[in-house]
Amino acid sequence: MALLTVENLEKRFGGLIAVNDVSFEVESGEIFTIIGPNGAGKSTLFKLITSFTRPTSGRVIFEGENITRLPAHVVARKGVVRTFQETTIFKEMTVVENVIVAHHLRSRASSLGFFFNSPLARRDEQEFRESADSIIEILGLETVRNEQARNLPHGYLRELGIAIAMAAEPKALLLDEPFSGMNPEETDRVVDMVRGIRDRGITILLVEHDMRAVMRISDRILVLNFGSMVALGTPSEIQTDKAVIEAYLGREDDELGI
Amino acid sequence: MEQVIVNSLILGMNYALIALGLTLIFAIMNVLNFAHGQMYVLGGFITYYALQVLHLPFVVGLVASVVVLVLVGLLSERLLFRRAIRVSTREESTMLLAAGLALLLESLILLFFGEKQRGMPPIISGVYQVFGVYIPAGRAFVFAIALASLIGFVTFMQFTRPGRALRAIAQDKEVTALQGVNINRYGALGFGLGAGLTGLAGSLLATIFAVNSGLGTAVSIKAFIMVMLGGAGVVSGAIAGAFVLGFLESFGYAYMPGSVTYMLIFAGMIIFLVFRPQGIMGKPWG
Amino acid sequence: MSSVAKGTRRGVGAPNRAVSIRIVLGVFLIVYLIVLPSYFAESRYILRVITTASVLSFISLGVWLTFTIGRINIGQGAFALIGGYATAILSTKFGVSFWVCLPLSGLIAGLTGIIFGLGILRLKGVYFAMITLSLTEAVRLGFLSGGDFTGGAPGISNIPLPDELGLFGITLIPDFGKVDTHIAFYYLAAVLLILGLAVIWRISSSRLGWIFKSLQQDEELSRSVGINVARYRVMAYAICCFYGGIGGAFFTVSQQSIYPSVFGVLDSLFFILYCFLGGLAFVAGPIVGAFLLFILFELLHEFQQYQQLIYSLLMISIMLWLPNGLLSLRLPAAFWRSRNIRD
Ligand SMILES: Nc1ncnc2c1ncn2[C@@H]1O[C@H](COP(=O)(O)OP(=O)(O)OP(=O)(O)O)[C@@H](O)[C@H]1O
Ligand SMILES: [Mg+2]
Numbered sequence: 001m002a003l004l005t006v007e008n009l010e011k012r013f014g015g016l017i018a019v020n021d022v023s024f025e026v027e028s029g030e031i032f033t034i035i036g037p038n039g040a041g042k043s044t045l046f047k048l049i050t051s052f053t054r055p056t057s058g059r060v061i062f063e064g065e066n067i068t069r070l071p072a073h074v075v076a077r078k079g080v081v082r083t084f085q086e087t088t089i090f091k092e093m094t095v096v097e098n099v100i101v102a103h104h105l106r107s108r109a110s111s112l113g114f115f116f117n118s119p120l121a122r123r124d125e126q127e128f129r130e131s132a133d134s135i136i137e138i139l140g141l142e143t144v145r146n147e148q149a150r151n152l153p154h155g156y157l158r159e160l161g162i163a164i165a166m167a168a169e170p171k172a173l174l175l176d177e178p179f180s181g182m183n184p185e186e187t188d189r190v191v192d193m194v195r196g197i198r199d200r201g202i203t204i205l206l207v208e209h210d211m212r213a214v215m216r217i218s219d220r221i222l223v224l225n226f227g228s229m230v231a232l233g234t235p236s237e238i239q240t241d242k243a244v245i246e247a248y249l250g251r252e253d254d255e256l257g258i
Numbered sequence: 259m260e261q262v263i264v265n266s267l268i269l270g271m272n273y274a275l276i277a278l279g280l281t282l283i284f285a286i287m288n289v290l291n292f293a294h295g296q297m298y299v300l301g302g303f304i305t306y307y308a309l310q311v312l313h314l315p316f317v318v319g320l321v322a323s324v325v326v327l328v329l330v331g332l333l334s335e336r337l338l339f340r341r342a343i344r345v346s347t348r349e350e351s352t353m354l355l356a357a358g359l360a361l362l363l364e365s366l367i368l369l370f371f372g373e374k375q376r377g378m379p380p381i382i383s384g385v386y387q388v389f390g391v392y393i394p395a396g397r398a399f400v401f402a403i404a405l406a407s408l409i410g411f412v413t414f415m416q417f418t419r420p421g422r423a424l425r426a427i428a429q430d431k432e433v434t435a436l437q438g439v440n441i442n443r444y445g446a447l448g449f450g451l452g453a454g455l456t457g458l459a460g461s462l463l464a465t466i467f468a469v470n471s472g473l474g475t476a477v478s479i480k481a482f483i484m485v486m487l488g489g490a491g492v493v494s495g496a497i498a499g500a501f502v503l504g505f506l507e508s509f510g511y512a513y514m515p516g517s518v519t520y521m522l523i524f525a526g527m528i529i530f531l532v533f534r535p536q537g538i539m540g541k542p543w544g
Numbered sequence: 545m546s547s548v549a550k551g552t553r554r555g556v557g558a559p560n561r562a563v564s565i566r567i568v569l570g571v572f573l574i575v576y577l578i579v580l581p582s583y584f585a586e587s588r589y590i591l592r593v594i595t596t597a598s599v600l601s602f603i604s605l606g607v608w609l610t611f612t613i614g615r616i617n618i619g620q621g622a623f624a625l626i627g628g629y630a631t632a633i634l635s636t637k638f639g640v641s642f643w644v645c646l647p648l649s650g651l652i653a654g655l656t657g658i659i660f661g662l663g664i665l666r667l668k669g670v671y672f673a674m675i676t677l678s679l680t681e682a683v684r685l686g687f688l689s690g691g692d693f694t695g696g697a698p699g700i701s702n703i704p705l706p707d708e709l710g711l712f713g714i715t716l717i718p719d720f721g722k723v724d725t726h727i728a729f730y731y732l733a734a735v736l737l738i739l740g741l742a743v744i745w746r747i748s749s750s751r752l753g754w755i756f757k758s759l760q761q762d763e764e765l766s767r768s769v770g771i772n773v774a775r776y777r778v779m780a781y782a783i784c785c786f787y788g789g790i791g792g793a794f795f796t797v798s799q800q801s802i803y804p805s806v807f808g809v810l811d812s813l814f815f816i817l818y819c820f821l822g823g824l825a826f827v828a829g830p831i832v833g834a835f836l837l838f839i840l841f842e843l844l845h846e847f848q849q850y851q852q853l854i855y856s857l858l859m860i861s862i863m864l865w866l867p868n869g870l871l872s873l874r875l876p877a878a879f880w881r882s883r884n885i886r887d
Contacts (some may be wrong), residue, residue: 083768090762114750288670355860515689528663
């Protein structure tokens with residue numbers, strides 16, 4: 001059974017149909033990428049899957065459970081966690097504090113427990129710190145560990161965003177343009193990082209414009225245009241798909257990497 | 259009934275001037291002007307002083323109110339808000355600064371004009387009768403001036419160069435600054451205009467309702483209600499909010515005690531905003 | 545493991561600093577609880593000023609907590625009124641003892657806060673500021689038009705002083721009417737403030753504080769990692785309102801009366817001002833701010849009609865030249881450093 005199933009999802013903003021009758025399945029352990037021109041509805045699709053906005057119609061099924069109308073934080077608890085297209089971090093905290101705070105879902109102590117610093121709360125804190133350190137190590141953020149997030153160089157911001165999401169122990173991690181604004185070397189590093197995350201058993205959904213990276217990393221690719229599905233298949237299938245080339249016609253060729 | 263409608267139109271027209279001033283300052287400077295009500299009161303007292311103490315014609319009082327308030331607005335922007343916006347990024351600090359300015363104006367008004375309630379006879383005496391409704395000439399006169407000013411203001415914003423620049427700044431400050439528009443100068447203009455508008459309203463309404471030095475906070479709160487109802491930073495919203503409040507207030511006062519009326523208005527507004535936080539005309543945000 | 549790393553980063557001074565803080569705190573407590581009340585025992589006016597400043601600080605602590613979730617709350621006056629009327633009505637109409645009224649008033653204010661908060665906390669920034677300000681007015685008008693139940697404009701008077709609180713025949717707190725009332729209220733205020741500060745300090749330094757801080761910085765991001773944003777912001781707001789309610793109950797019983805205009809928009813603004821003057825980054829900020837400004841305001845009494853004028857000029861100066869609060873001044877850091885060197 002597929003890990004995540006999207007059924008006939010539709011989102012309208014007034015007259016505009018941002019996502020139009022989109023259906024697909026994502027298998028466990030996959031890197032599933034969504035591409036499409038600006039405004040195709042990729043980010044909106046991510047927001048729908050993670051319940052940050054309500055769909056006009058359609059369903060999202062995760063591990064056999066309908067999660068369509070659950071509040072966003074409950075969806076996160078089920079294991080579906082997103083990052084943001086724009087840089088989104090807790091600016092007035094250090095890197096390690098960012099990651100520690102994001103461990104919220106793993107805490108076993110109650111609010112009162114935190115208040116009275118119960119043994120459980122202390123154990124939580126200890127675990128969060130250790131786990132945060134290991135996430136920071138995995139993502140290679142040790143050098144900026146105690147840096148104030150707002151002072152971080154641009155290259156680290158995306159990675160911090162991913163580290164925050166990782167802290168929530170996702171089963172499916174939705175990354176919205178994690179390579180944007182990076183030079184090729186940085187991209188290569190983050191591509192490896194994303195692979196590493198997948199190898200730890202986390203299913204990846206990816207939105208990305210960098211075709212070179214997309215073609216290398218993806219198991220399957222979904223192409224959206226004006227909210228509708230244009231094609232769905234492996235990288236090699238997509239590169240030769242007529243409809244895709246048509247949808248991108250008039251755009252720079254290198255964008256598809258062919 | 260018709261009488262109440264006429265009253266609410268007159269009220270709404272003047273409230274629109276107050277709300278426009280507040281919304282303009284908010285849109286241009288991102289400052290919530292807590293001193294707005296005190297500026298209104300100052301406008302009212304200047305007109306009162308010109309007419310009743312110096313025995314000058316009404317036009318002089320009206321012009322004096324507007325001119326003084328424009329100056330007050332310009333000075334506050336130049337001496338206070340410009341610096342506060344520069345040294346602090348928190349919006350609370352300009353808010354508290356405006357509250358400080360409100361206290362300052364209120365105590366100055368108290369020192370100069372005393373604490374007595376001040377009223378004056380209508381500018382024009384007589385009563386018109388239109389379709390069986392009695393309209394005191396003084397009120398019709400106030401309505402006409404307010405309407406003319408409103409049209410003047412909207413025309414200014416719509417068709418003149420500075421007006422267009424102001425609207426552009428309200429839309430997007432950074433982009434407008436990049437296009438070479440001097441934001442500081444327009445901040446001052448916005449603040450001056452905003453204060454002038456509320457001074458004008460104060461001057462006009464003083465001829466109907468009288469003023470006293472303690473009125474400021476209540477007027478500020480009314481201005482906030484209008485701007486919230488209509489949608490903050492939006493010209494059409496300010497006008498819509500003003501007429502809605504004008505109607506609610508006139509009808510409420512006609513059938514209920516004043517405090518109950520306003521309590522219901524507040525309750526209604528809070529519920530309304532929970533479901534439509536951007537107000538009647540505002541754009542959805544977030 | 546990481547706490548060790550933190551310690552080394554801050555340098556060897558860290559443990560000394562903790563000790564110094566304890567010493568300073570101890571000195572403060574001795575002065576506050578023993579020196580001041582015995583020195584000014586005969587000077588009721590000064591006692592009353594300190595008492596009032598203590599409770600104003602207490603109420604402002606709540607407002608400070610709503611700052612930590614990123615909301616400008618100009619509605620605290622409303623909850624002080626709610627708490628005040630709760631105590632007034634319960635004690636005069638139902639004969640409930642003050643020692644029951646006090647926590648009950650806090651709870652009633654807190655519950656009201658939850659109900660309002662569920663709706664209005666969806667608003668942010670200036671919008672939240674304006675709507676809470678409206679709330680202050682709405683609640684005042686509500687009590688004004690409450691008929692016999694709330695006593696209209698003159699409100700409710702002849703509220704009894706706190707009675708004796710005993711347990712199994714042992715007097716825990718004496719009847720306020722039978723001891724020096726001013727001293728009794730002084731200590732009640734002092735205990736409230738110390739407890740109130742301890743609670744807020746605990747909240748802000750525990751994980752709850754970090755969650756609140758995360759809400760302040762980005763609610764969407766908090767939501768994305770599974771934090772129940774609505775729940776925690778309502779929690780912070782309800783605690784704030786609870787503080788307001790307790791403070792209101794205190795003023796009601798110490799004045800032995802309440803009327804709708806005791807807490808208005810200006811008071812709500814002043815609570816914010818206190819937090820600001822002290823410094824929003826510091827738990828003690830509201831206390832420093834409230835004591836300084838309130839005592840200053842009392843001193844300005846001398847100037848009579850110029851009191852408000854001078855006060856407003858001061859307020860403006862603070863916002864222009866001290867936008868980050870008194871405690872943000874580098875003075876304390878220098879103090880700690882010099883100590884460490886001597887050690
Ligand atoms: N909250 C909203 N209200 C109205 N329209 C919206 C909203 N969010 C997105 N849209 C519109 O929906 C369409 C899809 O937007 P979306 O952000 O999903 O595109 P995208 O594929 O992520 O584009 P990009 O590559 O630029 O990130 C766009 O036309 C956008 O303007
Ligand atoms: Mg996008």
